Each structure stands twice: as structure tokens, then as C-alpha cells.
Amino acid sequence: MSIEEAVRAYQTYYCLDCGVCTGSCPVSRVTPSFSPRLIVEKALLEMGEELLNDRELWSCLTCSRCFERCPTNINFPEFMRTIREEATRRGVKPVLAHHGMLQSVMELQTQGIHQKKTDWAKESGRIAEKGDTFFFVGCMPYFQVIFRDIGVDSLSVSRKVLRVLNAAGIEPVVSDDEVCCGHDMLWNG
Known part of the structure; x- marks a missing residue:
């Protein structure tokens, strides 16, 4: 699934830019540069190459705290899994x-x-x-x-x-x- 298809499938365009996801994210607490909201923003702004090559793409724990607290119910963990699939398909490997x-x-x-x-x-x-x-x-x-x-x-x-x-x-x-x-x-x- 392409990034554009993932944006539609997981309705990330509903993002209110409220930051609740980042505020509840355990990774964001120890790695301030990681932000679920900013990853969604890159996808929405069609910054696909930058998103797929972003080291932070592999930082998400997929713990679902962001999804549980999101006021618009964006399934960020599944969105991340799909984006990682696309990155892997294009030959981008995770930080090991x-x-x-x-x-x-x-x-x-x-x-x-x-x-x-x-x-x-x-x-x-x-x-x-x-x-x-x-x-x-x-x-x-x-x-x-x-x-x-x-x-x-x-x-x-x-x-x-x-x-x-x-x-x-x-x-x-x-x-x-x-x-x-x-x-x-x-x-x-």
C-alpha cells in the first residue's frame, strides 16, 4: 500500500494537530524528536521520501497509546506498520x-x-x-x-x-x- 493509500485507509487527514498522541507517547518522552503527529504531517504534506528515510519511522513501539487517546481515532500503529512495509518494499531497512x-x-x-x-x-x-x-x-x-x-x-x-x-x-x-x-x-x- 502506498503512503497516499495509507493516508486514506487510516484517515490520517482527520488529524487535528492537537498533539495528544505525542504527549502520551513513551518514545517521545525519551526521544523528543519523535512525534506521531509529525510523522502524520509528513505523510499529509506528501513528503514521502523524507518520511520513508526518517530514522524515527522505526522508533515507534506500536503500543497504541496514541490510538487510544486520539480524539479522531487515527489508528497510528497500523498506519506505521503500513508505512514500514512500504519502506521495506522500497529497500529502506530499519535501524538495527x-x-x-x-x-x-x-x-x-x-x-x-x-x-x-x-x-x-x-x-x-x-x-x-x-x-x-x-x-x-x-x-x-x-x-x-x-x-x-x-x-x-x-x-x-x-x-x-x-x-x-x-x-x-x-x-x-x-x-x-x-x-x-x-x-x-x-x-x-
Whole structure:
């Protein structure tokens, strides 16, 4: 979808220029140059190339605070996702956090490579090969490695969930064949 089509689809021309979106944005609090209102303004003023190459395009968390508070109901997160899609289609890539490691993880998980990432589950509780309940762990095993240097134990949440399920009499399936849910790829265009 082009920028012009996104402007129509998400009715950004209804913007009152009130700034409520920017005032409620957690990114704007720490990065004053980021403003949902100014991104909409660039789209409305047909500053497409500048918008698509704007580093701030990738700063939005898509948390929806702006959408929840917008008096004219502009769905800014979906507008941003669409603009990011257009940027990606035109070859503009996002600024990569952690030197692109997270993007590499996403790509690895979408290729269907058999990965051994369930050892933690076998050590933490009871799991089944087949069953009615599937425990989708997602990126947690990767985050355990990526953020090890800052003391983040992302698998602790997964271990606790497994223990709660076991306490309820449920032995979930945890699979090495699990692939990326696509959330971050979707929101990064």
C-alpha cells in the first residue's frame, strides 16, 4: 500500500494537530524528536521520501497509546506498520538494535531449521511429545543467550509457566520445531 493509500485507509487527514498522541507517547518522552503527529504531517504534506528515510519511522513501539487517546481515532500503529512495509518494499531497512542480532534470530526461526532449544523444559518440568496443550515459548531461548551479559533470565518465565501447568496436571507439548510467530517481522515491515 502506498503512503497516499495509507493516508486514506487510516484517515490520517482527520488529524487535528492537537498533539495528544505525542504527549502520551513513551518514545517521545525519551526521544523528543519523535512525534506521531509529525510523522502524520509528513505523510499529509506528501513528503514521502523524507518520511520513508526518517530514522524515527522505526522508533515507534506500536503500543497504541496514541490510538487510544486520539480524539479522531487515527489508528497510528497500523498506519506505521503500513508505512514500514512500504519502506521495506522500497529497500529502506530499519535501524538495527543489538547489531542486527534480533533480526538474525527472526530469520533463523522462519527457515524451519531443526533447532535443539527445549533442554530447559526437560530440566524444569514434565513435557509431552503429543497432547492437547502446546506451550509456545517463542524467542525466550534466544533472549536467554542474547541478554545473558546484562543478567536477564528470560527462560525463568517459561520455567515458571511450565511449573504452573504441571501443578494443574497439564503436561504441555514443547517443541524443537517451533518457528517464529512473526510478530516483530510484521511490525518491522
